[in-house]
Amino acid sequence: MYTDLQSVASPLGHSTVGAVLPAGTGRDLLRADDGIRTRDPHLGKVMLYQLSHVRAPPPAKPGEGATRNHSRADGWNPNNLQPAGGGSRTPKINSARGYPDRVTLTSPTTVRQLAVWRNGERLDDPDQAIVPATDHGLVVGDGVFEAMKAGPAGAFAVQRHLNRLSRSAAAMGLPAPDHGLVREGIAAALESWTLSESKVRVTYTGGEGPLGSGAAYGPPTLIVAVEAHQPTPPSTAVVTAPWRRNENGALTGVKSTSYAENVRGLAYAVSCGASEAIFLNTAGQVCEGTGTNIFFVFADEVVTPPLSSGPLAGITRELLLEWTAVTEHNVTPEEAASADEVFLTSSLRDVQGIHRWDDRDLTGPNPVTERLADLFQQRSADQLDP
Ligand SMILES: Cc1ncc(COP(=O)(O)O)c(C=O)c1O
Numbered sequence: 001m002y003t004d005l006q007s008v009a010s011p012l013g014h015s016t017v018g019a020v021l022p023a024g025t026g027r028d029l030l031r032a033d034d035g036i037r038t039r040d041p042h043l044g045k046v047m048l049y050q051l052s053h054v055r056a057p058p059p060a061k062p063g064e065g066a067t068r069n070h071s072r073a074d075g076w077n078p079n080n081l082q083p084a085g086g087g088s089r090t091p092k093i094n095s096a097r098g099y100p101d102r103v104t105l106t107s108p109t110t111v112r113q114l115a116v117w118r119n120g121e122r123l124d125d126p127d128q129a130i131v132p133a134t135d136h137g138l139v140v141g142d143g144v145f146e147a148m149k150a151g152p153a154g155a156f157a158v159q160r161h162l163n164r165l166s167r168s169a170a171a172m173g174l175p176a177p178d179h180g181l182v183r184e185g186i187a188a189a190l191e192s193w194t195l196s197e198s199k200v201r202v203t204y205t206g207g208e209g210p211l212g213s214g215a216a217y218g219p220p221t222l223i224v225a226v227e228a229h230q231p232t233p234p235s236t237a238v239v240t241a242p243w244r245r246n247e248n249g250a251l252t253g254v255k256s257t258s259y260a261e262n263v264r265g266l267a268y269a270v271s272c273g274a275s276e277a278i279f280l281n282t283a284g285q286v287c288e289g290t291g292t293n294i295f296f297v298f299a300d301e302v303v304t305p306p307l308s309s310g311p312l313a314g315i316t317r318e319l320l321l322e323w324t325a326v327t328e329h330n331v332t333p334e335e336a337a338s339a340d341e342v343f344l345t346s347s348l349r350d351v352q353g354i355h356r357w358d359d360r361d362l363t364g365p366n367p368v369t370e371r372l373a374d375l376f377q378q379r380s381a382d383q384l385d386p
Contacts, residue, residue: 115189115226120181122188129223136216137205141258143221144168144205148315148347149229150198153384155186156347160315160386161202164255169204171254175220177204185224199229199348203257234373235353235366236344238289240333241265241277245287247310255312262290274356276344281310285330289344292352293317295326297341297368302326316345316376319386323379324372343369351376 115122116129123129137143145168146161155161162179169177182202189200203223206216243265251258269277269290278294281287288294288311295304295317304321306328307313320326336342342354342362351373355363379386 113195113228115193117185117189117224119222120184122191126225129225131205131221131223132208134208134211135205135221136207136209137203137221137257139209139211140213141256141260142172142174142206142209142216143203143257144172144174144255145257146202146255148200148202150190150193150200150226152196154190155200156380156384157315157319158183158186158385160318161347164313164315165202165204168255171251172206172256173215174204174206175218177220177222181222182224185222189224189226193226195228197229197231198226201225201227205257229348232349232352235355235369236276236349237274237356238276238278238344238354239269239272239274239358241268241279241290243279245279245281245310247281247283247287247308249310252310253307253312265290278357280333283309283330285309285332286336287311288314289346292344292346292349295320295343295345295372296331296336296339297343297366298335298339300368302368302372303331304328305331314345314347316347316350319379320345320351320372320376323375340364341366341369343372345376350380 114126116126117123118129131138133139144165146165148155148157148161150156162177162182165177165182166179169175182204186200186202190198201224203221203225205221207218207220209216209218243261246252265277265279269275276289276292278289279287286294286305287309288305293304293311293314293316295302297303302325304317304326305311309330311317321328336357337360342357343366344352344354346352351369353362353366353369353373355361
């Protein structure tokens with residue numbers, strides 16, 4: 001049984017999940033040009049809200065909780081998080097973190113359709129999908145996940161996603177996930193699911209563990225959740241993230257549930273009116289987006305940063321490398337700025353062009369991007385599990 005309420009399209013052509021913001025000034029409103037999902041921490045049943053605005057940071061008031069210094073053109077320097085008024089007061093939770101870049105909401109427009117399978121059991125009511133307070137995925141992000149698209153024929157590229165789940169689990173020191181069980185969970189979660197475009201999320205954590213960084217003692221928690229997915233537009237705007245990806249970190253290339261850096265990056269992109277933030281790595285080379293890989297077209301050559309520069313080994317990236325001629329080599333921001341075309345890839349965006357990067361307009365013809373988007377569409381329609 002699914003929670004099944006009416007869906008109302010937003011004026012932007014998509015639905016979004018919004019987070020409740022602290023009351024702000026309401027000034028300096030920016031309009032986001034793409035759908036962005038954030039969570040509503042205040043509701044047990046997650047609601048879909050209509051994205052209307054993203055709010056730039058409220059001006060600092062002396063003596064109030066922490067706020068951010070403004071040094072960017074958009075008025076926000078995320079590296080300058082510091083308490084105003086000497087920092088002696090304990091800031092209120094929301095104003096301390098500011099949340100200036102969270103998506104605001106107007107009114108609930110629809111209740112999310114969600115199907116959940118957890119540890120061998122399809123749950124009639126997604127609200128039953130609770131995990132212990134000591135689940136190490138929750139406590140310290142000690143878990144891994146996969147996100148894939150699903151259509152009427154089922155989930156796409158499941159075997160590749162399972163393989164990556166296993167690689168991620170091994171990198172985290174988690175027990176090897178049982179592929180048969182994950183497949184069972186995906187099938188059960190998708191059973192009677194009627195939406196044509198969906199997102200399937202597999203989450204696998206260490207299970208119960210200490211309230212700290214010691215290893216989880218399990219058994220692992222395995223959850224498969226399915227929700228509606230709105231098709232993404234053929235092109236989008238991106239910004240350069242103000243933080244760097246660490247290409248040498250313990251979690252480099254691991255799809256771990258410790259994704260808060262990506263949450264911050266994506267929220268930053270939204271605050272700039274974009275749908276993705278592109279990270280450079282610590283060597284200053286272009287790495288990837290918060291949930292996407294990046295490709296460049298230089299004349300006839302298609303280039304993507306190598307895995308050694310720190311990006312996730314995206315499944316869409318991998319398929320494109322197999323299906324067409326792509327060179328892997330490092331790209332500096334200066335080289336990136338001279339590319340004829342730039343595009344993103346991900347399981348939920350497929351191949352998506354970039355029409356603006358920071359202040360650079362890229363709205364010219366993008367024949368290579370369009371050709372590769374068509375190729376990907378055709379090949380993925382022909383083969384469910386390539
Ligand atoms: C950090 C990051 N990079 C790249 C990607 C793209 O990978 P895929 O094509 O497997 O979706 C993702 C996917 O979510 C991601 O989280």
